[in-house]
Amino acid sequence: MSMDIIENILFATIRTGTPLLLVALGAMISERSGVLNLGQEGMILVGAVCAFIGAYTTDSLLIGVASGLASGALFSLIFAVIAISLVSSQIATGLALTIFGTGLSAFLGVDYVGLSIDGLDEQPIPLLHSIPLIGKAFFAQDLLVYGAFILFASIYYVMSRTRLGLIIRAVGEAPAVAHSMGYRVILVRYATVMFGGAMAGLGGAYLSLAYTPMWTEGMSAGRGWIALALVVFASWRTERVLIGAWLFAFASILHLVLQGFGYDISPNLLAMLPYLATIIALVMMMQRAGTAQLAPRSLGQPYYPQN
């Protein structure tokens, strides 16, 4: 196997893993505060369509990215109001967000199907990009990929080294205790859910502005659900989310790899791989003793402060 092929596989893995990483990091943060938002798929789609419309109508990718980010955050606010303030079932509300987001994005994007834009370009970093093997994968990507790396590092820092991270974790582990210590549980949960929405919107923006610069209905293709599985797989740990995203990305591009080696397998059968990989990863994870105990203790439980 030549160097070239490995370089390209690594490059494609990082690229494909970027939307998964963004969405899964956002989902992880809201889950760490105790909120399970199954609406990831809907938020990605709304982010993707708004990012594309923003970029297409203003001819500015920056505005596109900002629209994706903002629309994801705003859209997740619906979930926050119903699941946090109106203490509805998080499972049902998250499903509703996915169903609504799928419909809404198709509705908003109907006039934009088939249009194309110039997507984000690769911006090789001088010198670093010519490192053999990994240079191309890590230092010859587009700005959103670098942005995802920076976000990952910031989240890792915040969650493990700062007071804010501690508060988020306290709210997720024991909301009643956090409340009695004077932290505003509801406010924290609103913030983490909207942060998750912004990250999912950004993931969507990556899909429609960089990965495949166009809008197609349902273009997220289950990435929101895979990201949710990824958080379980990573047992709610930031660094494992990164590794997981790359592993899943590799499973999704395996068909390119196999085709590259001349295997002739139906693309539809190969398209099943990421979903199969998700199931296998879940099963393997649950075999390890105590995975269930790793989940934030109040995950999925509504909470409202008692006077």
Added chain:
Amino acid sequence: MRIEARPTPSPTMRYLSPLLALGLTLITGAAIFSALGKAPLASLHAFFIEPVSTVYGLSELFVKVTPLLLCATGLTLCFRAKVWNIGAEGQFVFGALIAGAVSLQLADHQGFWVLPVVIASGVLAGMAWAGIAALLLTRFRAHEILTTIMLNYIAIQLLLWSVHGPLKSPSGYNFPESELFSPQTLLPTLWGQYRVTIAIFIALLMLAVVWTVLNRTLLGYQTRVMGENRQAARFAGFNGNRLIWVLLLFSGGMAGMAGVSEVNGPVGQLTTNLALGYGYTAIIIVFMGRMHPLGVLLASLLLGLTYLGGENAQMTLGLPKSITGVFQGLLLFFLLACDFLISHRIVLTPMRGHRPSNTSTREVTSS
């Protein structure tokens, strides 16, 4: 004005909430229509009334209701027990795929047994697809929400592979479609030129079965206990895993039947776009119908109407068909929001903050 927790959940609000949600959806819908520059009332009429104002329109409503009701009937039992089968869509597709493959195999056979074999193959296929999730849940503790969703995507890829490959019609100009099924493999229609098939009766019959099971049998009792409290179910001494298997297999079979009702009904062949989201819409139906068979029946009529309304809005108003999904999502959101009033009530108090003597009342917000 103040919001306080009710001492006990209100049964009235439980049944009023879906109606309230429908009202709010209609108001929001009118606002959306006028924002798009359409006359709101005329648009609502075109969406909700016009499609069912003819006998043909009504018959088409039942064409949509058939697969929806079949899926929702199975999910009713699952959701009652809080077994979150989100995979009706995949079970539908796999049922349709296998029933379709069997129909193509039996194209040259005559006889009364052909159709029962086709139906049974679709139902068993749906059960098998749900059975995978049951195995993963009971044996490997992999959460059913994620596994059933993943199985949905896999089933759709299997369907695409089949119609692009082994089941593609040799006489179809290379379109990804199977050959048309022979008449003896199709479900009989009820009357005349209408497309409603006998599957609607199977759906109604099964709904009655679910009602009986829920209210008159030990299985139904166990289902309700498990939904209310998994711990209690364990203490009551029955095997939760067995119940999970039964519920998932049943709902998988129903979704498989829904697949048969579609592919061996109005569609009549395997195509790439069989998955129209009925399995997801069925989830909304079960919530709207309060997980009660009668409510599920009414809700399936309403949600079936949103499909027809979307098609009609496309034809007469020039709006995208995907407005159906917007209405369905709004409906579910408003329902979940209105459900807040089951456990809470709004109390009107005099302007000067008069507080009740019972200070232990939980307040969420006060103004």
